[in-house]
Amino acid sequence: MRMSQDTFRGVVEQHQRMVYGIAVRLLGDPGEAEEVAQDVFLELYEAHDRLENDDHVKFWLRRVALHRTTDALRRRGHRPEATAEEWEDAKHDFSKPVEDYEVADRLEELVRTLPEPYRTAVVLRYADEASPDEIAAILGRPLATVKSHLQRGLGMLRQKADVMMREWAR
Amino acid sequence: MNKVEIDFEDELGRQLGKLDAPKGFSSRVMEQVAWRRSGQQRRVQTWRLAIAASLILCFGGGLGGYQVHERHEAEDARAQFAVAMRVTNRSLIAVNRGLSRIDKTNDGNGDSR
Numbered sequence: 001m002r003m004s005q006d007t008f009r010g011v012v013e014q015h016q017r018m019v020y021g022i023a024v025r026l027l028g029d030p031g032e033a034e035e036v037a038q039d040v041f042l043e044l045y046e047a048h049d050r051l052e053n054d055d056h057v058k059f060w061l062r063r064v065a066l067h068r069t070t071d072a073l074r075r076r077g078h079r080p081e082a083t084a085e086e087w088e089d090a091k092h093d094f095s096k097p098v099e100d101y102e103v104a105d106r107l108e109e110l111v112r113t114l115p116e117p118y119r120t121a122v123v124l125r126y127a128d129e130a131s132p133d134e135i136a137a138i139l140g141r142p143l144a145t146v147k148s149h150l151q152r153g154l155g156m157l158r159q160k161a162d163v164m165m166r167e168w169a170r
Numbered sequence: 171m172n173k174v175e176i177d178f179e180d181e182l183g184r185q186l187g188k189l190d191a192p193k194g195f196s197s198r199v200m201e202q203v204a205w206r207r208s209g210q211q212r213r214v215q216t217w218r219l220a221i222a223a224s225l226i227l228c229f230g231g232g233l234g235g236y237q238v239h240e241r242h243e244a245e246d247a248r249a250q251f252a253v254a255m256r257v258t259n260r261s262l263i264a265v266n267r268g269l270s271r272i273d274k275t276n277d278g279n280g281d282s283r
Contacts, residue, residue, distance in 0.1 A: 005200070005203070005204075008200075008203065009196055009200055012195075012196040012199050012200070013196045016191035016195050016196060016199075017188045017189065017190060017191055018188065019191075020189060020190075020191040020192070020195065021188050021189045024189055025186070025189075030192065034191075034192055034195065037191065037195070038195075038198065038199055038202060041199045041203075042199070042202055042203065042206065045203050045206070103185060104185040104186070107182065107185045107186060108185075108186065111186065122182075123186075126179070126182045126183045126186045127186040127187070127188065127189075128188070129183070129188075154178070154179065154182070157178075157182065158178045161178070
């Protein structure tokens with residue numbers, strides 16, 4: 001897929017929300033997320049000749065954004081992942097008043113702390129609106145596994161969100 | 171999936187809606203692309219110059235080598251010619267001496283008659 005500079009700018013503008021969104025949702029740091037997103041698009045600039053069409057570009061961007069974000073988390077010396085059980089048992093601080101944190105911020109924080117692979121599946125499904133089939137293709141995992149990760153991640157989030165809402169209601 | 175789960179899914183999707191990229195993001199990407207392209211062009215030019223310089227060196231070296239080879243051949247030929255001339259000279263001297271001896275013998279015979 002050959003692109004002029006103007007076409008490439010169009011592609012960046014079309015997909016920047018998706019790429020930046022994946023990076024910032026998983027990293028939680030807007031500055032670092034922008035750096036990662038820029039690197040992803042620069043990589044796209046080098047690779048666009050090998051991509052066949054718009055769907056291929058979108059698929060490629062999602063996958064590379066995930067990989068580069070994971071690399072950034074590793075570079076950061078990310079602490080070993082908590083298991084699902086540890087995460088469910090962990091006490092998340094919901095005591096701050098509602099004015100300090102919006103519901104979305106709290107949810108994002110919870111999503112960010114979800115153990116892998118639930119976190120990636122949830123971000124792709126609910127923040128990026130990817131279908132389970134698309135997620136399975138991006139992650140190279142069986143569809144049934146992805147569905148199970150989504151269900152489990154969602155269950156874990158709902159449990160914590162219930163606690164969060166109860167804390168706020170007090 | 172029950173209604174509570176569906177509601178929670180909807181809420182999650184709503185709350186985690188797509189985030190806008192920072193302002194000027196695409197321009198910053200394009201600046202980096204332009205910078206990278208100019209870097210690539212510089213690298214291509216450097217490579218071209220390096221290849222041209224190598225070719226000139228190879229060609230120049232080859233030509234120089236050929237000239238040295240030619241000079242050596244010419245010197246060898248000159249030396250062989252000098253040897254050949256010396257041999258010829260000696261042969262001619264020997265022939266000349268032989269002829270002189272014959273002449274002297276013939277002159278001696280004529281005197282005695």
